[in-house]
Amino acid sequence: MRIALGLKAHSGWAALVALGKGDGDLRVVDRRRVELVEEADALWAKQPYHAAEGLPPDAAREMVERGVEAARRLARREIQAAAHRARDAGHEIAACAVLVGEPMPAWSVAEIIAVHFRMHKAEGVLFRDALVRAADACGLRLVAIPENTLIEQAERLLAAPANELWKRIAMLGKAVGPPWGKDQKDAALAAMIALQDR
Numbered sequence: 456m457r458i459a460l461g462l463k464a465h466s467g468w469a470a471l472v473a474l475g476k477g478d479g480d481l482r483v484v485d486r487r488r489v490e491l492v493e494e495a496d497a498l499w500a501k502q503p504y505h506a507a508e509g510l511p512p513d514a515a516r517e518m519v520e521r522g523v524e525a526a527r528r529l530a531r532r533e534i535q536a537a538a539h540r541a542r543d544a545g546h547e548i549a550a551c552a553v554l555v556g557e558p559m560p561a562w563s564v565a566e567i568i569a570v571h572f573r574m575h576k577a578e579g580v581l582f583r584d585a586l587v588r589a590a591d592a593c594g595l596r597l598v599a600i601p602e603n604t605l606i607e608q609a610e611r612l613l614a615a616p617a618n619e620l621w622k623r624i625a626m627l628g629k630a631v632g633p634p635w636g637k638d639q640k641d642a643a644l645a646a647m648i649a650l651q652d653r
Contacts, residue, residue, distance in 0.1 A: 458484055458541055460534070460551040460595070461646030463602075463638050464582035467492040467501035469530075470638035471537060474627070474646040475546060481623070481647065483631045485540060486639060489533035491526045491582050500525060503581070504567055504574040516564045526582055530589035538593055551590040552645035554602040555583050598649040602641070609644050612651050620644065 456475040463470045473485035492500035499506035503522030507515035534551065541548055559580045567573045590597045600608055606617050613620060624643050628635030 456484065456546045457549050457650065458546045459549050459598075459646040459649035460485075460537055460541075460590075461554075461642035461644070461649065462489075462534075462552065462586050463554045463642045463645070464491070464586055465638070466578055466582065467497065469533075469582065469586060470642045471533070472639055472642040472646055473537065473541060474643060474650060476650055481627060481650075483627050483643070484544070484546065485537060486631055489530075489537075491529050491533070491585060492522075493525060493529070496522075496525065502574075502578050504564070504577050507564065508568050508574070512565055515568055519564045523581060523585075526585040527588055530582075530585040531592050534586070534589045534593050534595070538595065548595060550598050550649035551593075551595040552598040552600055552642075552649035553583060553586045553590060554605065554641060554645055555587065555599045556580060556602060596649075598645070600645050600648060605641060605644060609648055612648050620647075623647075 456477040458473050458475040461472045468491055469489050471487050471489050472483060474481050475484040500522045503519045507518040510518060538548055556579055559576055562573060567577045587597060587599060609620050610617055624640045627643055628639065
């Protein structure tokens with residue numbers, strides 16, 4: 456079966472949904488929460504810029520760099536594991552869709568920590584960026600979809616109105632059961648786009 460991975464990031468984790476297309480029907484072939492921080496580091500690594508606030512500049516930079524590197528390493532591990540599961544089941548991976556946000560200016564760690572809203576923005580970008588880099592590192596075709604235009608892109612690329620698309624997504628969720636919240640629905644819709652997009 457031809458499949459696509461869809462990923463929606465949060466602070467320290469992401470929702471992963473893999474959709475497959477066989478005989479014209481879509482189905483969920485994998486659905487899970489993927490961790491992007493080590494359990495032992497969870498207290499600080501989910502928000503490394505916040506954790507670094509108040510530290511001396513060098514220590515703050517080192518802490519953030521450790522958090523970023525760990526997120527990238529874990530994202531690679533998780534996407535690679537998802538790809539292995541898919542290939543072991545005989546599936547062909549068409550693409551990996553990642554919901555992304557607005558790009559961030561090239562602020563230094565010190566510039567980010569100096570302004571509170573920048574810390575939130577940087578942490579929002581951190582885990583999405585880790586997933587984007589991981590898809591590339593795993594050799595998967597990346598489909599980066601701005602999260603704020605997800606439904607508009609889906610309507611255009613899938614040639615269907617939003618209400619019809621959400622009905623399809625709801626049916627996929629009924630077939631696999633909970634959890635099937637907004638994160639899984641958005642990741643599934645991203646995967647649908649990736650399956651269609653060439």
